[in-house]
Amino acid sequence: MSTISGNPLYDAVVAGRALGNGQLLVTDKAETVDDAQFLDTAARYSTVLAEAGVNPGDRVAVQVAKSWQALALYVACLRHGAVFLPLNTAYTPAELGYFLDDAEPALFVVDPSTRKASEDLVAKASASIAVHTLDDDGGGSLAEAAHLAAAAQAVCACSPDDLAAILYTSGTTGRSKGAMLSQKNLLSNARTLVDAWQFGPNDVLLHALPIFHTHGLFVAGHCSLLSGAKLRFHGGFKVDAIIADLPESTVLMGVPTFYTRLLDDPRFDRKLAAHMRLFVSGSAPLLAETHRLFEERTGQRILERYGMTETNMNCSNPYVGDRRAGTVGVPLPGVEVRLHEADAESGVGTLEVRGDNVFSGYWRMPEKTREELAEDGWFLTGDLATIDADGYVTIVGRGKDLVISGGYNIYPKEIEVLLDSLDGVAESAVVGAPHPDFGESVVAFVTAEDVTKEPVEADILTAIADQLARFKQPKRVLVLPELPRNTMGKVQKNVLREQVVDLFS
Numbered sequence: 001m002s003t004i005s006g007n008p009l010y011d012a013v014v015a016g017r018a019l020g021n022g023q024l025l026v027t028d029k030a031e032t033v034d035d036a037q038f039l040d041t042a043a044r045y046s047t048v049l050a051e052a053g054v055n056p057g058d059r060v061a062v063q064v065a066k067s068w069q070a071l072a073l074y075v076a077c078l079r080h081g082a083v084f085l086p087l088n089t090a091y092t093p094a095e096l097g098y099f100l101d102d103a104e105p106a107l108f109v110v111d112p113s114t115r116k117a118s119e120d121l122v123a124k125a126s127a128s129i130a131v132h133t134l135d136d137d138g139g140g141s142l143a144e145a146a147h148l149a150a151a152a153q154a155v156c157a158c159s160p161d162d163l164a165a166i167l168y169t170s171g172t173t174g175r176s177k178g179a180m181l182s183q184k185n186l187l188s189n190a191r192t193l194v195d196a197w198q199f200g201p202n203d204v205l206l207h208a209l210p211i212f213h214t215h216g217l218f219v220a221g222h223c224s225l226l227s228g229a230k231l232r233f234h235g236g237f238k239v240d241a242i243i244a245d246l247p248e249s250t251v252l253m254g255v256p257t258f259y260t261r262l263l264d265d266p267r268f269d270r271k272l273a274a275h276m277r278l279f280v281s282g283s284a285p286l287l288a289e290t291h292r293l294f295e296e297r298t299g300q301r302i303l304e305r306y307g308m309t310e311t312n313m314n315c316s317n318p319y320v321g322d323r324r325a326g327t328v329g330v331p332l333p334g335v336e337v338r339l340h341e342a343d344a345e346s347g348v349g350t351l352e353v354r355g356d357n358v359f360s361g362y363w364r365m366p367e368k369t370r371e372e373l374a375e376d377g378w379f380l381t382g383d384l385a386t387i388d389a390d391g392y393v394t395i396v397g398r399g400k401d402l403v404i405s406g407g408y409n410i411y412p413k414e415i416e417v418l419l420d421s422l423d424g425v426a427e428s429a430v431v432g433a434p435h436p437d438f439g440e441s442v443v444a445f446v447t448a449e450d451v452t453k454e455p456v457e458a459d460i461l462t463a464i465a466d467q468l469a470r471f472k473q474p475k476r477v478l479v480l481p482e483l484p485r486n487t488m489g490k491v492q493k494n495v496l497r498e499q500v501v502d503l504f505s
Ligand code: MCA
Pocket: 208, 209, 210, 213, 214, 215, 216, 236, 237, 255, 257, 258, 282, 283, 284, 306, 307, 308, 309, 312, 405, 406, 407, 408, 409, 438, 470, 471, 472
């Protein structure tokens, strides 16, 4: 297959696969897939996209279980010049309507089990949206159409500035924002990471992350696809399956929960990790203590890096050199960082980043884009950080009201709006409480509308069950006579956080 079709990211995938020995992956169901089968599947899917009326530049919304076919669908979108729009499988129909209205995709690919509900949603959407299905074994109408598909369409030529993907991130106002990622944003970062982390055809990446977010799709996905590496492709993170595959693998990428769960298992030791050359952690803060325990147990130092949906990866501890626990390392090549309004005494400021990795703006939100992305390319991350004399960046907190639970971002505002709308609830405040497994977990405080009728935790949880993805639902709902406020009337979330410091310990 030609590797110069004028579609930079797709060409890089094809060229990357040509570096390997022809094998692509083995799944946790023991299915093996080679490069030719994978690229042929992507080519067939791209024909189906065309047949479904998807034109280059159109969005393809995808809410399906993890499978290698779902990864091939991403590559099919690249090939076709369509904009891939992955959605968390935990989102409920109540949450999905927003994305369909906002993104106006030409096609929505869903699990067969949600076809009916998806068609109902599509019927209500403003745009005309086709529906296809894809299940976790690669079955469904997409596969059926691909089987019958005529010869593959030509690969769509794209410019580096053309959009490759839109990934939604929740917003502090409760409205999700679609981060527009161009071919250049993704490809530049992918190449930087392949180099920085020394990926090559001898690597076997143990892939247990979801593929609807930057971490699993772009960081883990691109590093392997573009370097000829192979994948051990797991549907999710299950400790037994990971332990079984570690001796066959060389790299694991995960959120801190992966590492704390592995450390909780006595089978995880130096011998089991001996074949591994790299453990990468990101998406949430890795406790320095976890870093230390991990080194004690395995003799290896976790490499922590820092990124965002809007920027891909910005900083990384060095592959060769000093990996400093508690820091996210130094800026990656081609990425600039600086602090906005740093405090003279503590040195803490809001981290800003600039580089080809930084997104092109929020989909159809020019004002939001202007607020966070300056014309000269600097993006205000909302993360509070310090930078030491050696250039190592430490994330010390967040200027944004955000909870990160098991690597998933949850914006309190979205939950508060829902809780406030419930009968019997006067007002609410949502905070993150330290959690031994998820790092942080969502806790809601509510006050009663009528002091004689105290809201009941179980009733509240039942009332929101269909409205919110499971991972966003509060693990506890606590009732207070009133919310603590400062003299300006602002809810003091720090006071609430103090009340739940030990709730899950
Ligand atoms: C599952 N549950 C959760 C979470 N995951 N609750 C809160 N936070 C979570 N993250 C719920 C389940 O619905 C279930 O609810 C209960 O918790 C226990 O589920 P369990 O089987 O233990 O969970 P799991 O399937 O093992 O999942 C845990 C996980 C997973 C492996 C940590 O959440 C995960 O893969 N997280 C990775 C997220 C990620 O990829 N983030 C990257 C974003 P119940 O039993 O009550 O029904 S990209 C990003 O952040 C930037 C760009 C970056 O820097 O990477």
